[in-house]
Amino acid sequence: MRKTLLTAVRDARSGLALRLIAILSIAILPLGLISSYQTSKVLEKNGALSEIALLDRTRQAAAEERALIQSAFGAVEAISAAASIFDSADIDCDAVLSRLITMEPKYIFAGFVDTRGIMTCASNKERANLSETPFFQDQFANPGGLVSVRPMDATTGGIALNVSVPVVVNDDLIGRFWISIPLTLANDLLGESSDTANLLIFDSEGEILATENFGDDRRTILPQDRSLQEIVRGQQRTFRTHNRRGDLRDFAVVSIVDDTVYVLGSWEPRNTGALTGPSERISLYFPVLMWIVGMAVAYIGTNRLVIRHIKRLRQWMRLYSVGQIDFSQARLQSAPEELEAVADAFRAMAQRLSEQERRREEDIEEKTTLLREVHHRVKNNLQLISSIMNILIRNTDSEEAKHLLRRVQDRVMALSAIHRYVYMSPKLSMVRADQLLEDIIRQLVVVGSADEPENKVSMSTRFDPVELSPDQSVPLMLLATEAAINAVKYCAAANGGKPWITLTLQDLGEDHVKLSVENSRSGLAEEQDSDTDHTGTGLGSRLIESFVSQLDGTLEINALPDRFELHVSFVLVKDEGDDAL
Template identity: 25%
Template sequence: MRQRDVVEAWRKERATIFASALGHPRNLLDSVRRRLILVILIAIMPIASACMLQGVLQLRRTSEETQARLVQSAIAAAGSVQNVFAAAENVLQALKNANDVRNADADCQATLSGANLSVLFSTNISLFGSDGVLRCSALTPNDNVVSDRSWWRESVQAKDFTLSSRMVSPITRNEILIGTLPLFSASGAFDGALSIGINGLWLDNLLKREMAPTAGIISLLDATGREIASNASVASRRMFAGRDLSSYTDHLGEAADDKGTVWSFAVAPLERHGLMVAIARPKDELFRWTTLHVMISFVLPVVMVIFTLVAIWLATDRIVLQWLLYMRRVTAVYAQGHYGFRPTRMHQAPSEFRVLGHAIEDMALAVRERDGKLRESLAEKTGLVREIHHRIKNSLQVVVSLLSLYGSSVPQGEDRRRFEQLRVRVNTLAVVHRIFYEASEGSEVRVRELLREMAVLLEGAADRNVTVVVEADDALTLPTDFAVPLALMVTEIIMTLARHDATSPARLTLDGAIEGGTFILTLTSSEPSDGRLGKADLAHGFASQLGGTVEDVDGENGAVVTVSFPARKAGGERSHAGR
């Protein structure tokens, strides 16, 4: 628990390194750590961007290479199927030159049957007239007229060997493709056509031998996108049915099977018959390493930035901030006046901070020497000022003694009373300078002490029984330049209120306070003033010198005199003080 408290205290102290008015960040970038982070980020951003761009280019290049490989594989796999179509066309080309077939004589069926048996993928070979009526066939069909069939209409309009879409044979009940070769007379007129049934399952098996369905899906499709042959018919229809495959000849496509596996496929047109071949392979297998490389290209810059930020953060703490914090502690010790402190840990700091630490240490030594000289000079000047106050006090006491000596020869009456008042005023100045001489703080005087000295002096100088009570706060102080006019003003007010012609005892109370920057002195007398504090009285003059006013109010229990003037601390300027 103790170790935890030490760590928490260190964290709080570290967090307040910029908490002062001078060190508090003024904006987001007003920090060594943040500026370093910004500079390093700007420096490594081109490298990180280059790595990411390289990953994007690699992905694009790999996609193009994969498409090229798939297309080549598809064309190679479809080559055997194209060979089948070429073989079927060659068979028909050979048969059209046979006279017994061309003339549909008695040997036509035998010739067609022999050709049909010799071709492994053939299901039937037939000869049709120009009107679409069967003239000769290797197998006996159920329907002798095909003029209404779509594949026949296409062959009539074609000039070369054509292939139909995949259909069910009415004879064998197997899926077949019908290859048709149109026949023309010597004059160039359409004279019928030879057709051959190509076994669709045989084509599918041929593609399966070229590529296993688990390795990939390859399909042969016509221009409309209808499947002609495939090594995985169900999956092929799932992927390619309803797609415009002609739009994928220049880039890879993607499709998902029933299990949710994503496949990438490429499409390439074949040279003849308007056919297209499409090949698909699982995307994970094609781009496994490419995805890893691209991820590394993107993740590596991010990791590099994160490690850089962490390194800067820790390095700033260990190399910069901890020494700033240490020097802040050192300067705080020097600020408390402990100039003899030596920063013993600075030898572990980097050279720049060692130079700064030595400079701070030299500055502290210089401040220590100058502080010593200033203290000596201040002590000397304070001694001189105290000596001046002592001599002034002695001189004023000599004057008071002379006034007492010469005043004793003055007859009793008004002149004698004025002579005594003069002696009291001079004695007041002597008392003030004695207080200055005895004061421990040379720039301030305690108001309670000053008023009590005035009370003792005035009680002894009065011609009657006068009691002066001081109730001012003991902690109340005023600058020394306020003491003389304040003491003389109090002397004038008390001598005015304590009438010499009265015989009953008098009681006066002095109370002082500072309210809202104004010093208020209240004198309460047991006797009314009867307007004796006129505007021409000396009390008003001394109050004006202090920048204040004097107000007296007579009540049932006596007079209340209120003196108010602006207060200030020692060394400050008075707001309305008169000169």
Template identity: 25%
Template structure:
């Protein structure tokens, strides 16, 4: 809608813009002509001042050079210069010896050397307060010198009856003389600048002033296209807001209010001629109903899967416990101690696997993995309960930080702890210390320490060889290097963990 209105008003806006541009061009040209006319008049005054001064001095220079010092010709020439310039400027006239013959009172020209081949010099003083000139004859002898102050030139260039609101400046290279600085720019005043040459382009005069302010008609012509576009935008916005944006906002609020689990979308009644918005609302409602059906199907499938997994873990845990109980019964009924010890060794490993499944089953709902603290604590209690008579008094100290890990890692850790503790039972039954500390990111350090693990402990060589091969294989399953310290009797390795619990 806004595009349609803008295209409808575009021809009228273009006509108004073109008329404003053309009017501004004409006004700018007139202002430039007025500025250059004023500048030329002021430059002519300065040029006339310099021409009259140099003409008078050159006309009298021959007579002054031929008369002896003290002649009245010099003073007469000074009087003529003062009358010609309306008492503006200070002058000095020279004789053949390049020494001033006479000068305006209180004027002492600086020493100027002779300059062969040079006829005149015009320059702005370093401070920008005076304009100096020097004249030489054909032989390079000085004919005269003079200067005009900034105040005198400012008064000379001012045209009575005109506005003094302008800036006027003499320029010569990097030097400048500000003759007037009264220009004050305004919000509707256009600044106009012009340049004119003086003394054969040895000096430049620059003027800056404000031209005639923009008239009310010009302002109206310039603002008219903008006003039309603004009105078009307002009308278009009102139409779009009432008929399109507000219904869409109400629909957006209804969609944002939708939460997973809602069976339908509570859409408000939309009063809009745009049928597409109503169709969009009905499409949203249909999508939400479809999502609700799919969510219900997914929840049912997840529930069935969860029950199946819990049932599998429960059956595995029960079967392992049954196997462990059978092994225990057979071990009690065997008279041979070696056979009973073999049954007990197998029972410990089945117990270790059962403990893993029992702990995994306990954490299954939270989906956090297997809690290593409870796993190793329960494993230590089972190992003490199934220890042989020779290790009945062996203690197991446990210092475990609350870490969780996957079931695969937990199985390998359980078997590794069982193998090391059982080895300690058969090699002196000294106290065993099991610790788990935080390691690098995503890992923890598992350490088992006992005097039975020292290198000098008395053990069956076959048992030692089998023990070393088993724990080395378990370390490979954990994808970690086993750190052996035979002097301390300590085994340590890094294991992967999921996160650290609350303790």
């Protein structure tokens, strides 16, 4: 399975369509690179313009909030610039700050705190020690202008947006003026600025100063994967990500007050260049789409004009290889002229080969019939000879002559059985040795028992299914016949038991076969030794040696006190002549 898959992959890689695609890809590669480069440049410029547009949208949405904070900075800076005149006895500092709050309803408090934390001037004329408050610590921890959100129970009575600047006289810091703006006003201005945006005011430390909803969940509109400090320090002022609610949003950061106060705008995603949408992706990937379309057209065209016709021809060849020979009606559909010429050549070749195959089969059938007839006639002639010898046996009075004639008759019948199996076999080139041995050995046992009815022999056989060529079947059957005749003749009871004969034909694997003939005998059975010993002078031994030599095998004889063993090993030889036939 794995080999088949690897072959399919290798064939696909070397296919015509893929090679054509590779060549066309190389041809249009420069155009694709130029188009991609130009598209990327256009998108880069578009991205810069889109980033500016998004920042401008955020700036416009927070314009009122920006004006509020910057006006507060302007007022408090004006007051701090005139701080030196407040030392005059003719000017009431509290009255000036109160007048400021009265004139500008957006402010709810104005005050001055010295470096000791003592509030020495206030629009509400309150005096308080703020040295231990977080407000005082924040104010004097920052040397510049500051916007913070702190509860001020001693001044405003609640949480306010405080805008403060340091007061310096003769290069000495004497305190800070600040103005408080209602936090609700700052939040409401952000809520009124845009219906589609979430706006948030924060300082450089990441502290949220104002948002349209200043509740506990005010941080849910922040980016999910980055903090406000990271946004301020980073160079990227526009980005797309999910907020902490899990909504996909476009974010933009704009500075309101000299990198001190920032506004973060969160917008519903739009298809702008910096935050690439489907149209920009299509533009960027247009060369790839063009290549895919071009390759698809090339593949479909190649498949329709060439590949499908080649596959059709290949199918015809496969059908021809499994036996279909008539392709006179086979046609290609709308094939190019060149492929039609190939199809015509294949049909003509198939017709010629089919005719030659038909003639060859007729010749083989004729020769097979003749060979069967030859084997049949030889079998009949051998049976006729056996019948003649049977008549001679009945008309002969000498027991020795009868015995000799029966020995010759057994050999003739063995040859007759071989020829009978050959012409009855489905394949003339092969003979089932196990079936043939069963028939011959059964006949020999019957004959041997007839010679000596009182000597009943126990016969056992075990023949593995082995196929032999006629060249080997004849000497093997004659060898088995001769060995079995000797076994029947000299079989005797050993140690008071019954006489027995064992014949085996073993398939040892790798075309090695072993024939074994064993029989029981008494300790006085010396005649068998002299008749079958391969070094003796008896007819049986000479015949056995001759048959073993024809098989190109090896002979092993073991004469034991209680039994006699004969083993012949040889290698199967295929009849290449009959196979070719």
